[in-house]
Amino acid sequence: MTETHIRLIAPSGYPYDSVAMTRGVVRLREAGCVVDGLEVLQRTAQRFAGTDAERAADINALATMETLPDIALVTRGGYGASRLLPHLHYGALRERLADASTLLVGHSDFTALQLALYAKSGLCTFSGPLLADLGAESCGELTWRHFWSTLTSPASTAAWPGTGSTGIDVQGPLWGGNLAVLCSLLGTPYFPQIDGGILFVEDVGEPPFRIERWLYQLHLSGVLGRQRALVLGDFSHCQPGARDNGYDLDAAFAQIRAVAGIPVVAGMPHGHGMDQLTLPFGAPARLRVADGLARLDFVGYPHLDRPAPAGAAENP
Amino acid sequence: MTETHIRLIAPSGYPYDSVAMTRGVVRLREAGCVVDGLEVLQRTAQRFAGTDAERAADINALATMETLPDIALVTRGGYGASRLLPHLHYGALRERLADASTLLVGHSDFTALQLALYAKSGLCTFSGPLLADLGAESCGELTWRHFWSTLTSPASTAAWPGTGSTGIDVQGPLWGGNLAVLCSLLGTPYFPQIDGGILFVEDVGEPPFRIERWLYQLHLSGVLGRQRALVLGDFSHCQPGARDNGYDLDAAFAQIRAVAGIPVVAGMPHGHGMDQLTLPFGAPARLRVADGLARLDFVGYPHLDRPAPAGAAENP
Numbered sequence: 001m002t003e004t005h006i007r008l009i010a011p012s013g014y015p016y017d018s019v020a021m022t023r024g025v026v027r028l029r030e031a032g033c034v035v036d037g038l039e040v041l042q043r044t045a046q047r048f049a050g051t052d053a054e055r056a057a058d059i060n061a062l063a064t065m066e067t068l069p070d071i072a073l074v075t076r077g078g079y080g081a082s083r084l085l086p087h088l089h090y091g092a093l094r095e096r097l098a099d100a101s102t103l104l105v106g107h108s109d110f111t112a113l114q115l116a117l118y119a120k121s122g123l124c125t126f127s128g129p130l131l132a133d134l135g136a137e138s139c140g141e142l143t144w145r146h147f148w149s150t151l152t153s154p155a156s157t158a159a160w161p162g163t164g165s166t167g168i169d170v171q172g173p174l175w176g177g178n179l180a181v182l183c184s185l186l187g188t189p190y191f192p193q194i195d196g197g198i199l200f201v202e203d204v205g206e207p208p209f210r211i212e213r214w215l216y217q218l219h220l221s222g223v224l225g226r227q228r229a230l231v232l233g234d235f236s237h238c239q240p241g242a243r244d245n246g247y248d249l250d251a252a253f254a255q256i257r258a259v260a261g262i263p264v265v266a267g268m269p270h271g272h273g274m275d276q277l278t279l280p281f282g283a284p285a286r287l288r289v290a291d292g293l294a295r296l297d298f299v300g301y302p303h304l305d306r307p308a309p310a311g312a313a314e315n316p
Numbered sequence: 317m318t319e320t321h322i323r324l325i326a327p328s329g330y331p332y333d334s335v336a337m338t339r340g341v342v343r344l345r346e347a348g349c350v351v352d353g354l355e356v357l358q359r360t361a362q363r364f365a366g367t368d369a370e371r372a373a374d375i376n377a378l379a380t381m382e383t384l385p386d387i388a389l390v391t392r393g394g395y396g397a398s399r400l401l402p403h404l405h406y407g408a409l410r411e412r413l414a415d416a417s418t419l420l421v422g423h424s425d426f427t428a429l430q431l432a433l434y435a436k437s438g439l440c441t442f443s444g445p446l447l448a449d450l451g452a453e454s455c456g457e458l459t460w461r462h463f464w465s466t467l468t469s470p471a472s473t474a475a476w477p478g479t480g481s482t483g484i485d486v487q488g489p490l491w492g493g494n495l496a497v498l499c500s501l502l503g504t505p506y507f508p509q510i511d512g513g514i515l516f517v518e519d520v521g522e523p524p525f526r527i528e529r530w531l532y533q534l535h536l537s538g539v540l541g542r543q544r545a546l547v548l549g550d551f552s553h554c555q556p557g558a559r560d561n562g563y564d565l566d567a568a569f570a571q572i573r574a575v576a577g578i579p580v581v582a583g584m585p586h587g588h589g590m591d592q593l594t595l596p597f598g599a600p601a602r603l604r605v606a607d608g609l610a611r612l613d614f615v616g617y618p619h620l621d622r623p624a625p626a627g628a629a630e631n632p
Contacts, residue, residue, distance in 0.1 A: 016559050046563035047525065078559075079525040082532040083571070184529050186503035188536035209363065209395040213500050216398045220504035243332050243394075247362035255399070 004033045004309045007069035008131060009058040010040035010049035012109040013078020017132055021075060024135025031311030040075060048080045055080065056087040059113065062102060063092035070304050071151065074106025076132040081112035081181075085190050088113075090120035097123055101302050103151055105278065106130050107202075107271075111177030114281045115185050118175070119192035124301050126151070127177050127200075127270065128278030139316040140274040148312035150278040155299040158268070158277045162294025164253075165263035170228035174285035174298050176200035178271075183214040186221055195226045198287050198296075200279065202233030202271030207241050212252035219259055229263045229287050230256075231296075234271030265294050320349045320625045323385035324447060325374040326356035326365035328425040329394020333448055337391060340451025347627030356391060364396045371396065372403040375429065378418060379408035386620050387467065390422025392448040397428035397497075401506050404429075406436035413439055417618050419467055421594065422446050423518075423587075427493030430597045431501050434491070435508035440617050442467070443493050443516075443586065444594030455632040456590040464628035466594040471615040474584070474593045478610025480569075481579035486544035490601035490614050492516035494587075499530040502537055511542045514603050514612075516595065518549030518587030523557050528568035535575055545579045545603050546572075547612075550587030581610050 006028055015021045018041065025035050040058060043050035062072060104117070104125040117123040128150070129143050150156040175194050176182065179201040185191040199218075203211060218224045232253065240248045257264045265287065269275040280301035288295045322344055331337045334357065341351050356374060359366035366374075378388060420433070420441040433439040444466070445459050466472040491510050492498065495517040501507040515534075519527060534540045548569065556564045573580045581603065585591040596617035604611045 013559070014561065016561075044561065046567060047560045048563075079529060082529055082536070085536060183500075184533050185536070186533075187507070187539075188502075188533065190536060191503070213395060213398055217500050217502075217504065220398070220401060220501070220506060223503075243329070244363045245330065245332075245360065247364075251362060 002306070004071070004304065004306065005069045006033050006035045006071045006073050008035065008037035008040050008075055009072050010043060010075045011055050011058060011084055011113055012049060012080040013047060013076055014044040014049045015041050015075055017076070020132050020135040022135070024131040027134060027139070027316055032309030047078065049075065052083045052087065056084040059084070059093070060089045063089050063096045068100050068102045070102065070306070072102060072104045074110045074130050076130050077108025077110065079109055081109045082184065085112065085116050088116065093117065094121035094123065097121070101305050103302060103304065105151070108178050109181055111181040112185060112190070114177055115182065115192055116190035118282050119190050124280050124282040126278055126280055129276055133276065134316070138274060140276065141315050142269060142275040144316040147278045148308040150280070152304045152306070152308045154303055155297065157295065157297045159293060159295045160267050160269055161292055162265045162267055162289045164257065164266045166289050168229060168263045168265065168287060168289040170198065170263070171284070171286045172196040172198050172228045173282050174198050174200070174279060175281050176231070177281070179203040179211065179214045180206065183217050186217055197227045198229050198231060198285050199227045200231040200233055200268060200270065203235055203238065204272035205237040208238055208244065208247060208249045208252040211235060211238060211249065212255060215256045219256070224260050224262060227262055229265060230260060231268050231287065232264065232266040233268045234273040236271065236273055265289055267294065318622070320387070320620065320622065321385045322349050322351045322387045322389050324351065324353035324356050324391055325388050326359060326391045327371045327374060327400055327429055328365060328396040329363055329392055330360040330365045331357050331391055333392070336448050336451040338451065340447040343450055343455070343632055348625030363394065365391065368399045368403065372400045375400065375409070376405045379405050379412045384416050384418045386418065386622070388418060388420045390426045390446050392446050393424025393426065395425055397425045398500065401428065401432050404432065409433065409439065410437035413437070417621050419618060419620065421467070423592070424494050425497055427497040428501060428506070430493055431498065431508055432506035434598050435506050440596050440598040442594055442596055445592055449592065450632070454590060456592065457631050458585060458591040458593070460632040463594045464624040466596070468620045468622070468624045470619055471613065473611065473613045475609060475611045476583050476585055477608055478605045479582045480573065481581055482605050484545060484579045484581065484603060484605040486514065486579070487600070487602045488512040488514050488544045489598050490514050490516070490595060491597050492547070495519040495527065495530045496522065499533050502533060513543050514545050514547060514601050515543045516547040516549055516584060516586065519551055519554065520588035521553040524554055524560065524563060524565045524568040527551060527554060527565065528571060531572045535572070540576050540578060543578055545581060546576060547584050547603065548580065548582040549584045550589040552587065552589055581605055583610065
């Protein structure tokens with residue numbers, strides 16, 4: 001059996017956390033993977049992991065390289081993917097990757113690329129851990145297990161204590177990502193038109209009023225109203241400020257529940273926390289909430305045509 | 317001669333800075349104005365200056381009140397105007413205010429209302445000082461003088477040491493405001509379609525990467541490319557973070573200059589600083605930059621059909 005081949009790509013920030021990067025590579029190798037593309041860990045241009053041309057080339061290379069990796073894994077988030085959007089070879093990427101089982105995985109700033117690759121190339125990518133997460137001092141067990149189980153199966157599932165709307169059973173394409181990044185593409189041709197979907201969002205370190213303002217943008221633009229459900233992931237470190245006068249994240253979410261016109265389900269373990277699901281962007285999904293439990297099933301997404309490496313079964 | 321009548325409106329945050337509010341009212345009264353609507357200074361609901369219904373009613377009342385004020389002055393910024401947008405009586409406001417000389421003045425979060433009132437009611441409002449600015453411990457002389465000279469004249473002008481592009485002479489509708497708020501309406505029906513305009517933006521307390529991400533959204537959405545020029549106002553307290561690695565506001569602006577495809581002029585005294593111009597949103601304007609000096613002329617906007625109050629000539 002050949003080994004699982006992981007190639008690193010770095011479309012956003014430079015890897016200031018080099019210890020985590022190294023630990024992530026070691027963990028993946030110990031699990032039985034071949035990891036290449038490590039040169040991106042040495043690239044730095046201001047706050048970015050290389051010049052715009054270098055970072056765009058990481059992605060465009062997937063359209064032309066002779067042997068495609070099984071997984072193209074994003075090193076870390078930050079900011080910088082927006083700059084690349086006009087420079088990607090969407091047609092060539094669609095042609096080469098549509099029937100290939102190369103899985104692009106990442107989140108945070110990578111959301112911008114996921115939106116654009118879906119809108120312009122029809123590609124299903126994965127909102128899942130970054131190399132920085134897989135190499136974190138304590139990489140969550142759920143993160144590691146769900147990464148491998150989702151990527152190596154034709155169907156996957158997730159369950160969590162779901163608060164908010166209940167008695168829900170809806171189906172539609174699963175999509176979403178980082179809320180700030182998602183909204184930063186509204187009004188641009190890189191924002192996909194997805195109707196009847198299950199939209200998930202997460203963010204970190206933002207005051208509640210900003211979270212509400214972004215969710216309002218999704219509401220006022222009509223995007224929210226066209227979905228079957230909104231799923232709230234992790235919103236860590238989103239504390240009110242000194243002048244918020246009792247207004248907090250719960251107040252923001254209550255306002256959104258009142259105006260959204262669709263079910264809103266909270267508590268999904270996905271985002272910038274230790275536990276994060278690996279979710280196929282654009283895949284058919286079914287969301288059910290009953291008796292305080294939310295369950296999300298998704299199927300029909302590209303996946304590896306080989307079993308998970310031996311070490312995937314062990315905790316990170 | 318009757319007195320200039322100013323009515324306070326509070327569409328956003330509650331007035332935590334009550335000393336500034338009171339000082340602003342006193343200053344305006346001492347200058348010879350009648351100031352009413354002071355009840356909005358007592359309204360608080362969480363971080364907002366009243367419930368959504370109360371704050372929307374401030375604006376909608378302008379469509380029905382018997383005696384219109386000369387100036388409807390916004391108390392302060394913050395967040396909360398987005399919530400009001402679906403609740404304004406755009407048709408009635410257009411009908412009542414189109415030929416009236418009631419001037420709506422404010423900035424910051426008020427940008428959301430300016431965009432919506434222009435898009436839906438065709439109203440020309442003013443990006444200018446808030447009551448909080450006019451009541452600030454040191455209200456800038458320029459702020460005070462330009463407020464009165466613009467609002468009481470059929471034409472006005474501004475000049476500043478303009479950096480960036482030079483040899484520019486362009487004409488078009490003047491529009492813009494707070495960058496974060498402006499971008500928070502992209503993709504919604506409240507964002508006006510303005511082509512061939514002179515777009516100005518400002519922001520405060522944001523890291524450079526966010527400023528760049530918003531400007532990229534204007535770029536990728538095609539809004540920037542459809543303008544004749546981009547004018548950068550104040551960007552106070554927009555310092556790089558610990559991991560910005562040499563990337564700063566200048567680097568962000570350099571990137572935007574490289575991709576915008578239109579002249580970019582910096583240094584306009586408008587935003588959250590002490591000195592701020594009063595600018596008519598949507599009015600015909602001409603921008604010239606030569607020999608390091610930028611000059612902006614604007615005409616044909618609604619203005620007061622009475623002279624400035626006697627005290628307007630004195631420094632605040």
